[in-house]
Amino acid sequence: MSSLIDLTLAESRDGLQKKAFSSHELTQAHIQNMENSRALNAVVLETPEQALKMAQLSDDKIAKGKAGPLEGIPIGVKDLFCTKGVRTTACSNILGEFTPTYESTVTSQLWQAGAVMLGKLNNDEFAMGSSNETSRFGPVINPWKSDGMDLVPGGSSGGSSAAVAAQIGVGATATDTGGSIRQPAAFTGCVGLKPTYGRCSRWGIVAFASSLDQAGPIARNVQDTAIMLQHMAGHDAKDTTSIDTPVPDYESALTGDIRGLRVGIPREYRVDGMPSEIEALWQQGIEWMKSAGAEIVDVSLPHTKYALPAYYIIAPAEASSNLARYDGLRYGARVEGNSLDEMYEATRAAGFGDEVKRRIMIGTYVLSAGYYDAYYVKALQVRRLIANDFHEAYKKCDVLLSPTTPSAAFPVGSNHDDPLTMYLNDVFTVTANLAGLPAISVPAGLDAKGLPLGLQLIGPAFEEQLLLRAAQAIETAAEFNAQPTTWWLNNE
Amino acid sequence: MSEAQIRESRVANTPNPKNLVSGATGDWEIVLGLEVHAQVSSEAKLFSGASTEFGSEPNSQVSLVDAAMPGMLPVINWKCVEQAVRTGLGLKAQVNCYSVFDRKNYFYADLPQGYQISQFKYPIVGEGIIEIDLDDGETKQIGIERLHLEQDAGKSMHDQHPSMSFVDLNRSGIALMEIVSNPDMRSAAEAQAYVKKLRAILRYLGTCDGNMEQGSMRADVNVSVRRPGDPLGTRCEIKNVNSIRFIGQAIEHEARRQIAVIEDGGTIKQETRLFDPKNGETRSMRSKEEAHDYRYFPDPDLLPITFEQSWVDEIAATLPELPDDKKARFVSEYGLSVYDAGVLVSESESANFFEQVAKGRDAKMAANMVVGSVFAGLNKSSITLAECPISADQIGALIDLVADDTISTRIAKDIFDMMFYEGPDQGKDPSVLVEEKGLRQVTDTGEIEAAVDAVISANPDKVEQALAKPKMAGWFVGQVMQSTGGKANPQAVKVMVLEKLGIEEA
Numbered sequence: 001m002s003s004l005i006d007l008t009l010a011e012s013r014d015g016l017q018k019k020a021f022s023s024h025e026l027t028q029a030h031i032q033n034m035e036n037s038r039a040l041n042a043v044v045l046e047t048p049e050q051a052l053k054m055a056q057l058s059d060d061k062i063a064k065g066k067a068g069p070l071e072g073i074p075i076g077v078k079d080l081f082c083t084k085g086v087r088t089t090a091c092s093n094i095l096g097e098f099t100p101t102y103e104s105t106v107t108s109q110l111w112q113a114g115a116v117m118l119g120k121l122n123n124d125e126f127a128m129g130s131s132n133e134t135s136r137f138g139p140v141i142n143p144w145k146s147d148g149m150d151l152v153p154g155g156s157s158g159g160s161s162a163a164v165a166a167q168i169g170v171g172a173t174a175t176d177t178g179g180s181i182r183q184p185a186a187f188t189g190c191v192g193l194k195p196t197y198g199r200c201s202r203w204g205i206v207a208f209a210s211s212l213d214q215a216g217p218i219a220r221n222v223q224d225t226a227i228m229l230q231h232m233a234g235h236d237a238k239d240t241t242s243i244d245t246p247v248p249d250y251e252s253a254l255t256g257d258i259r260g261l262r263v264g265i266p267r268e269y270r271v272d273g274m275p276s277e278i279e280a281l282w283q284q285g286i287e288w289m290k291s292a293g294a295e296i297v298d299v300s301l302p303h304t305k306y307a308l309p310a311y312y313i314i315a316p317a318e319a320s321s322n323l324a325r326y327d328g329l330r331y332g333a334r335v336e337g338n339s340l341d342e343m344y345e346a347t348r349a350a351g352f353g354d355e356v357k358r359r360i361m362i363g364t365y366v367l368s369a370g371y372y373d374a375y376y377v378k379a380l381q382v383r384r385l386i387a388n389d390f391h392e393a394y395k396k397c398d399v400l401l402s403p404t405t406p407s408a409a410f411p412v413g414s415n416h417d418d419p420l421t422m423y424l425n426d427v428f429t430v431t432a433n434l435a436g437l438p439a440i441s442v443p444a445g446l447d448a449k450g451l452p453l454g455l456q457l458i459g460p461a462f463e464e465q466l467l468l469r470a471a472q473a474i475e476t477a478a479e480f481n482a483q484p485t486t487w488w489l490n491n492e
Numbered sequence: 493m494s495e496a497q498i499r500e501s502r503v504a505n506t507p508n509p510k511n512l513v514s515g516a517t518g519d520w521e522i523v524l525g526l527e528v529h530a531q532v533s534s535e536a537k538l539f540s541g542a543s544t545e546f547g548s549e550p551n552s553q554v555s556l557v558d559a560a561m562p563g564m565l566p567v568i569n570w571k572c573v574e575q576a577v578r579t580g581l582g583l584k585a586q587v588n589c590y591s592v593f594d595r596k597n598y599f600y601a602d603l604p605q606g607y608q609i610s611q612f613k614y615p616i617v618g619e620g621i622i623e624i625d626l627d628d629g630e631t632k633q634i635g636i637e638r639l640h641l642e643q644d645a646g647k648s649m650h651d652q653h654p655s656m657s658f659v660d661l662n663r664s665g666i667a668l669m670e671i672v673s674n675p676d677m678r679s680a681a682e683a684q685a686y687v688k689k690l691r692a693i694l695r696y697l698g699t700c701d702g703n704m705e706q707g708s709m710r711a712d713v714n715v716s717v718r719r720p721g722d723p724l725g726t727r728c729e730i731k732n733v734n735s736i737r738f739i740g741q742a743i744e745h746e747a748r749r750q751i752a753v754i755e756d757g758g759t760i761k762q763e764t765r766l767f768d769p770k771n772g773e774t775r776s777m778r779s780k781e782e783a784h785d786y787r788y789f790p791d792p793d794l795l796p797i798t799f800e801q802s803w804v805d806e807i808a809a810t811l812p813e814l815p816d817d818k819k820a821r822f823v824s825e826y827g828l829s830v831y832d833a834g835v836l837v838s839e840s841e842s843a844n845f846f847e848q849v850a851k852g853r854d855a856k857m858a859a860n861m862v863v864g865s866v867f868a869g870l871n872k873s874s875i876t877l878a879e880c881p882i883s884a885d886q887i888g889a890l891i892d893l894v895a896d897d898t899i900s901t902r903i904a905k906d907i908f909d910m911m912f913y914e915g916p917d918q919g920k921d922p923s924v925l926v927e928e929k930g931l932r933q934v935t936d937t938g939e940i941e942a943a944v945d946a947v948i949s950a951n952p953d954k955v956e957q958a959l960a961k962p963k964m965a966g967w968f969v970g971q972v973m974q975s976t977g978g979k980a981n982p983q984a985v986k987v988m989v990l991e992k993l994g995i996e997e998a
Binding site for chain 1: 556560561563564565566568597601604657785787789793795
């Protein structure tokens with residue numbers, strides 16, 4: 001049975017279609033692995049009964065020849081996605097035992113396609129973090145280890161990346177506001193894709209920063225990522241920022257042929273103090289692309305250095321307003337007080353963690369009278385310039401290639417007292433969010449300590465097909481097949 | 493004119509002596525600007541599909557969006573946008589084809605999102621004008637600064653439980669138009685006339701029902717006072733005044749309070765005040781220092797509202813005739829007095845009622861009947877025109893009976909009362925009543941002659957007087973009318989009386 005969890009999404013799909021095994025068997029195997037992998041703390045709510053019920057329905061459909069494209073495939077769902085009848089907390093105490101009466105558009109599309117829900121996955125509280133250490137449920141431990149130390153799986157979608165890397169789920173949903181899909185994917189040897197802003201509906205996803213948030217998949221390889229995205233993307237009348245443009249067939253875009261593709265190398269991404277390993281990996285990526293027939297172009301994104309500061313103004317500003325609804329009145333946790341204001345203060349003091357409070361305060365500050373123009377307005381101007389940089393770059397190239405992160409996964413607890421260093425993790429990823437562009441991280445190699453590293457490709461808006469095709473070229477060239485040792489398994 | 497120039501010209505305005513208020517130390521001028529919140533007439537809320545019906549069970553019209561559940565997103569209701577555009581056109585205002593929704597952030601129990609979606613920097617409607625009608629028949633132009641769309645909040649109820657407050661979110665998310673005037677008004681009467689005119693325009697347009705008792709129209713009143721000719725004084729804002737009468741009371745009280753403070757050597761502090769209808773006074777709610785920093789910023793969940801000018805033009809083509817145009821037409825087309833025309837156009841329903849009555853008939857007679865009888869009757873019975881027991885056609889038929897001399901105007905009045913007021917004849921057709929009651933006017937000269945003769949022979953002393961003073965002939969006409977139960981044609985009686993008395997027309 002254990003071999004079933006080794007199957008990729010495409011292999012699982014094909015096996016189910018050929019009736020080599022049932023969804024019940026596949027799901028049961030993953031449930032077993034989920035239970036054996038609790039040491040990772042990747043799953044904050046296991047839903048085995050629901051999973052088996054869904055698997056049964058899938059098996060019925062397969063038997064009747066009415067299988068959907070993801071029929072019977074068990075996946076995990078980031079706890080930021082509202083799931084009907086299943087507790088959804090964004091991993092924050094303030095949501096208490098909140099159980100939505102509605103299903104997010106993205107997950108309902110996945111269930112519509114036949115996917116099976118294994119459980120809710122850990123993440124940084126309200127998706128604010130780059131290490132999955134701010135969750136109310138405690139940190140997620142990266143399946144990858146070095147020097148015997150517990151490492152972070154990246155964040156905020158650390159539960160998703162760890163669950164995929166540990167083969168708990170065949171794939172997982174995730175969200176990316178400043179790198180929250182790509183960075184954890186890179187830290188765990190997975191593929192993660194942040195689609196174009198507006199490609200997936202945000203309806204039913206707990207909001208962090210509305211103009212930056214975008215749902216996307218984390219999966220084991222590029223093909224699986226393409227298949228997942230296929231059923232997450234689409235226009236939704238309930239989200240007016242989602243774009244009404246057809247969803248192309250992503251899987252069939254994976255032709256393996258990138259001859260003539262112009263790959264831009266943004267010179268400003270060569271940041272000071274970048275480890276030589278990262279530099280070398282990037283160079284390796286360039287060579288792979290060249291060998292596959294791509295043309296390498298040197299491009300400039302001159303406003304890159306302002307991206308991180310702009311991001312850490314815009315995202316907290318929106319968050320400070322988005323999180324105002326968590327006031328203890330209608331749902332979630334409440335701490336009583338002698339007046340309305342006291343109740344608000346007590347509830348929010350107890351309900352939010354330090355990082356969330358920090359960002360609410362930053363956001364409130366930058367929107368305040370007297371500071372608005374100097375911070376928020378300026379950040380919006382920077383955002384426009386960054387989008388223009390990309391626009392100019394794409395006159396010379398088709399995709400951009402960069403490292404995903406400035407380092408490999410770091411030890412749990414190492415950046416606790418230094419939020420700025422933590423924020424630097426997002427230096428290569430935030431630009432795509434600010435410009436609303438699609439970007440993907442592909443595992444490309446291991447560092448000296450044997451930890452996975454990722455390369456990032458950033459494409460023009462709605463060019464996910466191109467991005468996936470280029471990413472697969474790297475995947476093929478890299479022949480990345482390293483696996484973490486399964487130290488965490490509890491096989492009692 | 494630039495904004496500064498407009499402000500300057502306003503400041504330099506020579507005050508109308510009628511509007512000056514005398515204090516202990518001299519005259520004062522009141523300066524008023526209004527922010528009216530008008531609930532948009534639409535089936536659904538501004539950003540959700542929940543119903544806007546008034547008076548439903550608490551929290552029965554609340555969508556997931558209205559309750560600000562996690563992950564919920566607003567979706568603009570284009571009907572509300574259309575209504576705002578329509579209103580902008582009715583206010584002869586600039587309609588902006590590009591406008592932006594902003595978040596106004598503050599915490600309150602009846603504000604589930606923790607912010608109100610409103611429009612701050614880029615409102616959907618810019619500057620416009622309203623012409624108000626004053627009691628002396630004068631008109632005055634009041635500038636509109638802007639109109640923007642925003643969400644209403646829910647309702648907090650503090651009187652339902654000894655230790656808890658309850659919140660009803662039915663109103664949460666309903667679309668409001670905030671219509672901001674320039675500080676162009678100078679008396680409570682002007683402010684009241686402004687609200688009346690604004691309400692009439694909104695009702696004509698069908699964009700707000702103007703129902704102040706149900707809260708679908710509320711006003712924030714900005715009041716300041718100054719010595720005539722001085723620059724603007726410090727203003728206080730009186731929040732949420734919900735009737736035209738209260739607007740008058742609140743302004744009168746607040747102006748007197750401010751004058752008293754200044755005359756006592758004090759200064760006015762900019763603050764928000766509340767009007768208490770129980771004692772007719774205003775009281776401080778929060779000072780400028782306590783004012784919220786709303787941290788407005790563009791709502792990232794919503795794209796800017798954009799539309800083509802051609803859509804605005806299409807809406808403009810469907811605009812009804814508005815009160816001012818209708819009033820002018822009633823004067824020129826029907827020859828009505830400005831007063832009657834003004835009364836008739838104050839509601840589109842009454843204007844329509846009048847026009848139906850006047851169709852093919854003497855317009856002045858129709859106006860007299862509608863204003864003098866129907867409106868007076870409605871007032872007396874405290875009912876609305878919609879509840880009027882008789883139709884415009886029945887009123888028309890009554891006028892026709894007078895016009896063709898079937899009945900006298902006096903009988904017409906009696907018949908109207910029978911038709912209008914509660915009783916066995918309420919709602920009956922006038923021709924039926926004329927027959928049933930035998931009220932047909934007597935035009936038979938023989939009958940009239942007999943009646944005249946009878947009065948003359950019974951009153952020789954009056955005949956003497958009439959010969960000396962021909963005006964006394966009217967007394968005989970009255971007597972004859974009385975003896976015939978009002979059924980005699982008064983013109984015929986008059987001719988006969990003069991002839992019998994042998995006197996010339998008085």
